[in-house]
Amino acid sequence: MANSSRIFTAALVVIGDEILSGRTHDKNIAQVAAWLQVQGIRLKEVRVVADDTPAIIEAVNILRARNDYLFTTGGIGPTHDDITVDAIAQALGVPVIVHPEARAILEDYYTTRGGLTEARLRMARTPQGASLIPNRYTGAPGIRAGNVFIMAGVPSITAGMLEALTGTLEGGAPLLCETIGCWVGESEVADLLRETEKAHESCQIGSYPFWGEGRTGANFVIRSIDREHLAACTRALVEGLGALGREAVPGGI
Amino acid sequence: MANSSRIFTAALVVIGDEILSGRTHDKNIAQVAAWLQVQGIRLKEVRVVADDTPAIIEAVNILRARNDYLFTTGGIGPTHDDITVDAIAQALGVPVIVHPEARAILEDYYTTRGGLTEARLRMARTPQGASLIPNRYTGAPGIRAGNVFIMAGVPSITAGMLEALTGTLEGGAPLLCETIGCWVGESEVADLLRETEKAHESCQIGSYPFWGEGRTGANFVIRSIDREHLAACTRALVEGLGALGREAVPGGI
Known part of the structure; x- marks a missing residue:
């Protein structure tokens, strides 16, 4: 689905008191970021907000307007502190409904697991007009509402939802990158870096x-959407380091 | 420095293309969050933005106005891609100066390390009127400008700067928490959780x-600034789980 004529952007809203309290170390920023790179979509901004309706609405409405895609993680479970769906429906100005397809998925999943209780049925609630993102781990699906993709907070489930979305979103040319490592203090090569970048627009x-x-090193990451420019810039940097008597380590240290 | 009469809040801006590209897994959100808890300061929001002046200015100006404290990590090194100090000075509407004390620290640090070059001197630049946050690892200090605390991106250096700030900021009563683990699907105890929370305001x-x-479990985290309420709520939840035939594991699973 690559469209090389323009840049596609996304934002991510991580929802959860547990991240802001330091109790849980977020893993979704890195995995969503890496996944978007492969889709040719540029992650422009991430916000981490509390389980708080006004905070979610504000972040969602600003970021969905500014970007092609908005992803959220967290707050879509069966318990009272899971308020993401309600907050996003409010942000979109639509009611929350019980999604028939999601209900069927959950009924099936819980057939052998004690049946579909009222708490579990909460996970079939979506903003009106939404479609589903499959989750093969726990039944409860993710939700696509317009350009908003509502995903789980548990990283392994988020991973499954991203897998289900792979290749389905229009993206542009992916940003390519090369990494060079070097045992050098970055302050010693600051001029070289600045001039090499300037010479490769x-x-x-x-x-x-x-x-x-006991030593000082740095990795230098060169990024470009153009494969040839990227290679030329990388070569120039390796040669520049060599001229300073420093050996570049391809792929980084 | 505890002031129990009001709640103190903070925000964090993580600055760096490397986080948004998925190349680097952020570790500063979790460490700043956990450190703030101990200082009695509530982390309200985190934003991750690119090495991009307008993006930094927007995040800094919104979040410093809304919170008692604003922390930033990243973008204060000696190279051309380190633009945090310039962007924050612009956000504050003050010029960038070479801070005499920072210059002295760097001169001293680099005496035995090849001397203070122009690139290294970049790390002595601060917004006018700022004070310094010591960094015992690499010499280059962090910066305090008004209620904005500008820190390094490398987590071990950030840790040293947080250590230097420990106990120096006014905070409120810390949010206390208790964790209970249980081998139970959270959907089975959704009513219990909601009602227990409601009964303990x-x-x-x-x-x-x-x-x-092969099993399903959950950790339940109870938070309160009141030690007795916290204990009562925790007891009620343990008893409620017991009444459902479920054993609570103190401290979590």
Whole structure:
């Protein structure tokens, strides 16, 4: 579904008190970000908000208007603290309904697991007009409402939902990248990095320092949507490091 | 510095293309969140934005106005892609200066490391009127400008800066929490959770399901700023689970 003529963008809203309290380490930002790269969609912004209706509405309405796609994770379970569906329906200005297809999926899933209780039926609720994102792990589906994709908070379930969406969204040319590592203090090559980037206009160079084994190093990530420009910029940087007596490690350290 | 009469809030802006591309897994959200809990400061919102001046300015200006404290991580190194200080100075409407104390720290640090080059001197630049946050790892300090705390992106350096700030910020009563684990599907106890929370007004109960060893479980986190209410709510939930024939595991599973 690649469309090289324009850039497609997305935002992510991570919903959950447990992330903001530090109790749970978020894993969805990294996995959604990496997945979007492969789809040729640029992740522009992430917000983490509490299980709080006005906070969810604000983030969803600003970010869905600004981007081609908006993803959310968290708050779609069966318990009282799961308010994402209601908040997003309010943001979209539509009522919440019990989605017949979701209800059927849950009835089937819970046949051998004690039946579909009122609490479990909460997971069949969607904004009116929504379609479903399959979840082969626990039955309860994710939800697509317009350009908003409502996904689970549990990372393994989110992964399954992303898998179900793979290849279904229109994206542009993916941003390509090359990584070079080098045992050098980034401050020693700041001029080289700036000048190499300037000489290769469609390319950006990011510099990510680290410390280890008593030494200072950095990885340099060159990004471009053009494969040839990317290769030329990477070559120039490797040569520039070489001219300073530094060896570049392809793929990074 | 506890002030029990009001709630203190903070926001965090994580700055960096490398997080949005999925290349780097953020570790600062969790560590800043956990640190704020201990300071009695509530983390209300996190935004992850690109190395992009307008995006940084927008996030900083909205969030510093809404909260007692705003923290940022990332983009304060010596290379061309480190634009955080310039963007925040612009957000605050002040010029960027070379901070004399920061310059002295860096001169000292680089005496035995090849001297203070122009690139390294970039790390002494601050918004005018700022004070410094010590960094005992690499010399380059963090920056406090008004209620904005500008910190490193490398998690171990951020940790050192947080350590230097520990106990220096006014906070309120810390939010206390208790965790109970139980091998039960959360949908089976949704009513119990809702009713227990309702019966204990100053308490919130969060439900965090998981799957493991072929079984379904959940951790329930009870939060309150009142120690006695917290204990009473926790007891009620343990008894409620017991009445359903389920054993609560103190501290969680």
